[in-house]
Amino acid sequence: MAVVAGAGSGKTRVLIERSTNIIESSANAIDHILIITFTEKAASELTLRLKNKMGRKYLSRISSAWISTFHAFCARILRMYAPVVSLDPSFDIIDENAAKLLTEKSIEECFLNFLDNNDEDAALMVEDLEYNNAISLLSELMDFRWHADALQRGDDKLLRAALNVHSKIKTHYLSQLTIGNSLDFQEIEMKTLELLEKHNDVLLELQKKFKHILVDEYQDTNDIQAKLVTLLFNPKRNHLFIVGDPRQSIYRFRGANVSCFANTVDLILANKGEVTVLSDNFRSGEDIVLLANKIAKPLNHKSLSDSAELIARSENNGTPSLLTLSCKHDRKTNISEKRKIEAEAIAAYIDDIVQNENVKYGDIAMLFQAITASEIYETALRNASIPARVYGGRFLLERTEVTDLLAALSFSSDQTNDTALITLVRSPLIGLSDDDCVILAGESGKDFRKNVMDHPKANPLLSFLANAKKHRAPSEIFQAVLDLTG
Numbered sequence: 216m217a218v219v220a221g222a223g224s225g226k227t228r229v230l231i232e233r234s235t236n237i238i239e240s241s242a243n244a245i246d247h248i249l250i251i252t253f254t255e256k257a258a259s260e261l262t263l264r265l266k267n268k269m270g271r272k273y274l275s276r277i278s279s280a281w282i283s284t285f286h287a288f289c290a291r292i293l294r295m296y297a298p299v300v301s302l303d304p305s306f307d308i309i310d311e312n313a314a315k316l317l318t319e320k321s322i323e324e325c326f327l328n329f330l331d332n333n334d335e336d337a338a339l340m341v342e343d344l345e346y347n348n349a350i351s352l353l354s355e356l357m358d359f360r361w362h363a364d365a366l367q368r369g370d371d372k373l374l375r376a377a378l379n380v381h382s383k384i385k386t387h388y389l390s391q392l393t394i395g396n397s398l399d400f401q402e403i404e405m406k407t408l409e410l411l412e413k414h415n416d417v418l419l420e421l422q423k424k425f426k427h428i429l430v431d432e433y434q435d436t437n438d439i440q441a442k443l444v445t446l447l448f449n450p451k452r453n454h455l456f457i458v459g460d461p462r463q464s465i466y467r468f469r470g471a472n473v474s475c476f477a478n479t480v481d482l483i484l485a486n487k488g489e490v491t492v493l494s495d496n497f498r499s500g501e502d503i504v505l506l507a508n509k510i511a512k513p514l515n516h517k518s519l520s521d522s523a524e525l526i527a528r529s530e531n532n533g534t535p536s537l538l539t540l541s542c543k544h545d546r547k548t549n550i551s552e553k554r555k556i557e558a559e560a561i562a563a564y565i566d567d568i569v570q571n572e573n574v575k576y577g578d579i580a581m582l583f584q585a586i587t588a589s590e591i592y593e594t595a596l597r598n599a600s601i602p603a604r605v606y607g608g609r610f611l612l613e614r615t616e617v618t619d620l621l622a623a624l625s626f627s628s629d630q631t632n633d634t635a636l637i638t639l640v641r642s643p644l645i646g647l648s649d650d651d652c653v654i655l656a657g658e659s660g661k662d663f664r665k666n667v668m669d670h671p672k673a674n675p676l677l678s679f680l681a682n683a684k685k686h687r688a689p690s691e692i693f694q695a696v697l698d699l700t701g
Contacts, residue, residue: 217433217480217490218458221525222507223498226458230431231264233456237427238269245273249425249447250282253432253466258283261431281425285440286400289407293398296417300410307397314399321388322353329380336376343373356381357388359470361405361439404439411446422452433459434476435466441475450486457483462511494526501527540564554588558595566599576602619644623696624689627680636664636677644700645673676700 220226230250238245252258262282266274281288290308297304309317326349329337340349356363356377363385368375392398398406411418428447430436436444448455457479464473480490496504504527542560544553561581568574581603583589589605596603611617622638629635640647647655647670655666667673676699683692 216454216456216488217483218456218493219490220458220460220493221496222460222463223496223529224493224525225495225497226431226493227261227264229493230261230429230458231268234261234265234429235268238265238273244426245276245280247424247426248281248429249288249427250280250429251285251288251431251444252282253284253435255284255287257431258287285436285443286403289403289443290398292407292410292421293403296410296414299414299417300406302398302406303396305396307395308403309392309395309397309399311400314401317391317399318354318357318388321391322350322357322384325384325387326350326353326380329383334380336379339373339376340380349377352377353381353384357385358401360385360401361408404437404443408439408443408446411443418446421447422449426453427456428453429456429458431458433457433479434461434464434473435459435471436475437470438472438475441472441479445479445482448482455479455483455488462507494524495528496525497528499527499529503527551591554591555595558592559599561592562595562599562601565596565601569601615642620693620696623676623680624692626677627683627692630681633664636667639676640667640673644696645676647672 218226218229220229234248234250237248250258250261252261262277262280265282266277269277281291283291286308293300293302293306294304297306326337330341337349340352344352363378363381366374366378368378389402392402411421425447428444430444444455444457447453457476459476461473461476464471464476467473484490499507504525508524540557540560542553542557544556548556565576565579569576581589581592583592586605593603593605605614612621619638619642622635622642623644625632625635626639637652639645640652641649647667651670652663652667655670656663657666668677676696679695679699680692683695687695
């Protein structure tokens with residue numbers, strides 16, 4: 216079965232209900248179900264929701280069930296059958312960033328070495344493409360190694376040269392992975408595909424094991440992942456259930472191929488399966504749904520026709536779609552003060568709807584033209600004791616709470632660091648006001664350091680920090696600061 220689940224149609228609930236029904240169908244069904252999601256977060260959420268729904272009886276078994284991303288599934292399979300594909304089962308998995316760095320290093324080093332040694336293929340690439348374009352092409356070929364390996368060299372001299380150079384670089388890159396007993400995400404999938412294609416006994420064993428294969432967000436699968444699914448699926452031995460929506464495919468830059476969904480739908484129909492469309496949208500207003508239908512119409516798969524159109528089912532509950540908050544100020548008020556008044560009005564409104572209506576803080580989003588304007592609003596939210604998280608814009612080390620913690624570390628390292636001391640004292644970690652600091656400076660303005668060390672609000676933390684570096688690591692100092700200050 217293929218379920219085409221439009222946005223806001225409750226597909227996760229469908230997946231949970233189907234999984235629950237399968238698990239409850241027999242005593243050992245949980246050992247024969249494979250659920251693949253697209254992200255670690257989705258896999259964790261699905262596992263948690265299944266645990267909550269199934270109850271204590273299944274807690275430990277769900278924890279060890281086959282619910283994971285494609286990469287985690289492939290890694291688990293490879294560790295089980297590692298010797299069959301000449302792997303050490305204790306291999307490490309390097310993340311995307313580490314793989315990218317190693318790839319770039321391999322390309323640069325190998326390509327320069329080829330040019331130094333008058334390699335004809337490398338020289339032709341530079342002559343026809345120039346150096347930077349040649350490097351870009353090789354990077355693209357390395358990012359899609361499975362596709363590159365399948366390309367036919369043909370009569371095109373440049374293509375032949377590029378693929379020859381790519382092949383040598385790939386060999387070098389894989390040797391570096393082998394030295395570190397590592398695999399990257401792409402290699403994990405390719406090795407699993409190799410295992411299933413070349414070892415029919417293993418494929419047969421897995422087809423028998425996974426009586427039910429459920430795949431979420433199928434529109435975001437790449438060609439290798441879709442190939443893995445179609446290999447594991449055997450209509451005589453197991454059941455395939457995919458959920459997705461071609462109109463929501465967003466990972467093409469990572470190799471996702473939306474046609475994989477269409478091809479698998481055709482495979483399901485060819486095996487007398489069925490396609491079900493969830494078209495009721497419970498999330499968005501009617502105007503948004505109508506616009507989405509109009510824009511997405513060209514993306515509908517031929518097997519689905521207009522049945523994939525969304526239908527708005529959300530109820531307005533009397534809440535206006537647009538509400539204007541009134542912020543009172545006179546004409547002479549400057550921009551900064553206007554923003555402060557506006558921020559306070561928004562904070563008061565948020566506080567009111569959370570206290571008096573069925574609204575949670577996490578239901579609310581504030582959008583800005585530029586994140587640099589957000590600080591006044593953040594301050595207003597803090598003053599109103601409203602928790603908020605800022606996404607994007609500032610680097611981690613520039614955030615106020617991080618600079619406060621770094622000040623604690625700096626003061627612990629050097630008690631003569633006045634900047635760190637003032638930052639600490641004025642931060643929420645200690646929380647003294649500007650007026651407090653002026654008073655603590657004394658009549659001559661020179662007694663601040665001595666007086667602040669004796670202040671009851673400041674003394675516990677400052678005394679701890681003054682002695683902490685002798686016997687604590689920086690991470691332990693951070694943890695102690697959080698414990699001491701709450």
